[in-house]
Amino acid sequence: MGKADTTTQKFKKKSKISETQNSKETSSFQNIATLPFSPLLGTAPNNKENFQGSEHLGLRKVSLSSSEVLEASVSFDTSQSLTEAGLDETLSNCRLSTSSLFADSNIEVFQPSQSVPDIVANKAPLNLCLPDELADHPHSEIVELCSSDILTMYSCKVWTDDCLLLILFVANKSTSPLKTVTLVFENAEHFKIFESLSCHFPVIEAQSMESCQKCVQLETVCTEGILFGSIRYPLDTDTHLEFSLTFSLSDFIRPMKITTEDFGRLWLSFSNDVKQNLKMSPSQGSLSVALNALKQKLKLHIVEIIGNEGIVACRLLPSVPCLLHCRTHARTLALWFRSSCSALPDSLLYLCQKVMEES
Secondary structure (H helix, E strand, O other), X not given: OOOOOOOOOEEEEOOOOOOOOOOOOOOOOOOOOOEEEEEOOOOOOOOHHHHOOOOOOOOOOEEOOXXXXXXXXXXXXXXXXXXXXXXXXXXXXXXXXXXXHOOOOXXXXXXXXXXXXXXXXXXXXXXXXXXXXXXXXXXXXXXXXXXXXXXXXXXXEEEOOXXXXXXXXXXXXXXXXXXXXXXXXXXXXXXXXXXXXEEEEEEEOOOEEEEEEEEEEEOEEEEEEEEEEEEEEEOOOEEEEEEEEEEEHHXXXXXXXXXXXXXXXXXXXXXXXXXXXXXXXXXXXXXXXXXXXXXXXXXXXXXXXXOOEEEEEEEEOOOEEEEEEEEEEOOEEEEEEEEOOOOHHHHHHHHHHHHHHHO
């Protein structure tokens, strides 16, 4: 990695005839869509103050050449570069000199430039990991958001009990420090980012990484939505990379642990409800199998199962409850949702249908 490709010699025979070549380029693009629903009650997390001024706290600075254990699917195989190095050495030992090969001929030898851009030198493996205080929480893999020859950005979702944390890593791959790096999110219809839409890094040292965290809240109920942003870093000109993050309603759902008696009282107090019958596949078999699948995928809490009936509870962060009564009969799962939020039952039903179809 970072080693210049083996120089290829080009030969041109002296002639009055010249040749020309044409090239074509192609491009592609993608379109992204979201699925909006009706507004959610205006709420804010109770521990919002925990994130004030803490964007850079608890997130360690990582060197791109460090030997820390990689936590996620971010790694680079160095075996290819070692193989290429050995191959280059073998070829160089067997290569004939141009003076002996073309002696007493009328062929001129043109040597391409040997220069290699400074920014691609010493590409080391990236070792990414969450801080210790977050590593024990359920979290997604660390995924790449955007990249250039100089900078790469990664993200990771952490599902804590009371919020969705978005951890952002910014890696400087160049051999020079990057100054005044700014990460900015766009205003979004469905999401709210607490404290600030931006994150500023005064300097990111060469071959090193900085990170920050943001608390994200769902403002209006949707089954899926996209958050857009960009990261800017000045070089000779103002350079920026664009990125996007996709969130699902399940990112903001948490189990609500209540008793059967509490379930009954809340059930009677809610007026927003939705009912639907879903077909069960032979592999789903029983009510307990179906509910366990919903529990794992959607973070629901199974309050109680009695025979072919069960009750389930969850909450939309920070504290919007939703209850589910379900019953099985002849390979049919009857779902009945109730909530204080009018849009939540429909959206949760949609997610339940997807889980049942996929499991």
